[in-house]
Amino acid sequence: MASRPRNRQYRHLPDFLYFDKDRKRYVLTLISGKRKTIGSDRAYAIAVAKEYNLRMRPETSISLESLIIESGGINGEGAPLSDHIDRLMERIINDENPAKSTQSNWENDAIRVKEFFNNIPCCDITLEHVNDYINHYHAESSPNVQNRKVLFLKKIFSYAVDESLMYDNPANRKKMRRIEGKQRRRLTFDDFIKIRSSADQWLKTAMDLALQTAQARLEVSRIKYSIKVPKEGVCGCIWLDNPVNGIYGTLYIHRQKVKDKEASHVAIPIGAELKRIIDESRDSIASPYVVHRLPKKYSNPISSMVKHPTQVAPDYLSRAFSALRDRIGVKSELPLEQRPTFHEIRALSAYLFKQQGIDPQARMAHSDAKSTKIYTQNHVDWVSVPHAEIKVS
Template sequence: MRPESAISIDSLIRDSGGIQGEALPFAEHVDHIMDRAITDEQPSESTREDWKNDAIRVKAFFATIPACDIELEHVNAYIKEYHAEASANVQNRKVSFLKKLFSYAVDESLMLDNPATRKKMRPIDEKRRQRLSIDTFMAIRQHAAPWLRTAMDLALQTTHARLEVSRIRYSIKEPKNGVCGCVWLDQPENGIYGTLYIHRQKVQKKEASHVAIPIGAELKRIIDDSRDSVASPYVVHRIPQRNVKRSKEVSHPTQVAPDYLSRAFSALRDELGLSDHLEMDERPSFHEVRALAAHLFDKQGIGPQGCMAHTDAKSTKIYTRNHIDWVEVPHGEIKTG
């Protein structure tokens, strides 16, 4: 009778949800695990929104599956259910999200191991998106609304991406974490009017997160030309449409959200028919302005590594201000007319 007694005890424990809750449906643990992940990793607003959408799907799929019973077959079924037609990049990201959640579950003794780690990632094709040519850039710029033209010019001169460009303020008192903006000199010195400080939110391994860019004549012209009758602290700004919910990525009604900036660029590109010969995922996006800028600076003899704030570039200088290490890039300008 002993084996039956042992089985009965195990069954009772399982029926009650397990010792740590491992026998409860995994869906019941997702909210708590998400709170831990967000606290630990501090993702950007856009990433957080992506996670929340993924979490909704995870809770729906694992609504009746105990955490301790999840296997690789469930990972495969989840991807097939929600992302069967998605690209390799997207499928790999979704597997990585499951891997993240399951790693916390293992940490809390809800799972013995992480089945998502056994899932083979799909091979990624070489980058399909085409480079942005200067001719295409100029054609889009010529027809762009003033605010979009300003964003394009700032991206070209600074080599920075949509998130940083959309956060540049006309003036800040001093550089600090989480802020992008201009500190102006009382009088120009050797053709330099001040410094544009950029705190990059997403950085590559060899790139600095705090960048100091000298404001020369061309960058000053772009900033000056952006000023209009709209009262806004942001260089890239526009009057928003009525009854449109404000993005969580912006802190002022006139600030342009990074996603809106990308969509406006792509919409104008397609409206002008500049990339009709390419598939949608091959057409250059706003992000490609950064690579174009690096290419143009390189042609002028200014190392793109310095412009893009690679910390191992010989042309960069590192100095400390307000207890933050800032990478000062060399002054350089690209003339767009």
């Protein structure tokens, strides 16, 4: 309903300010409905009323700031966030140089952010928008996923703040969801042997390599039979011309999850057990990778995770392990989310090495490893771990 026109005698005054003739005082009506006496000085009363209305009744006031925002802002803060996403993403990727899989996830999230914030000015984004975004796209997601999406918003907003597009980062005020303790059960050595005994040769090779090296599926799938020199982003073997004290060469592992840390470069001596695994993996398939298989036509396209048609993709390795686990009934009494995956071989390896009195931390590429030898090869420091083996058969 339209508001009643002001009396002619008050039209020269700001809204909600009037002059009490009996008391000779100016009176301002607050948003609470309470009336506050300002005083008898007309100029002062008008100034106070204008400032009060500007702050407490912005929807009824026109200010220089509101006009600037409405025209897009000085730095673009009045424009929708979606207008800036492409440029912000370019900065983020250049600054943080994420792994390709991480970058792909970020780019998918950026599409959602552009869609959701397509008509919301940067300077108006609040915690309420953060909550609405999570509820709109990820209401049914796990706490872990929701927390990751909040962290992505926090990243985007931090760059927006850096460019003066936002005044603060409302995602910083978002309370993160509580993550339940790890539900997945550990893989026992007996379970490992049961699965291994029914595995195809390529999967058996992957399992054995994971057990001996304490590495995860990505590194296992990248191990090459032979490399000329150890280098960044490569996993492979350098062989000695003649074995020395039962050592046939060195397996170099660059663990990608912690690739920027010194501990991520691991040099593992190739003893009899590792040599056996590598020798037994050789077959009629011409492949540079120790873990390999001849896939069905077009089922293993070249990608960021697969460099050769015979190389096994990490996701396929995990799925094959889990499918075999379920087919032979290992831990079938547990809910699916609690059954051990291929990644649990890494934890089993650490446990078995520790049982031998060997610190597994360096082999696992953990930065808190103790008693490790570090030497330089091609300006890269590699952590040399002691020779150790886990007997499987």
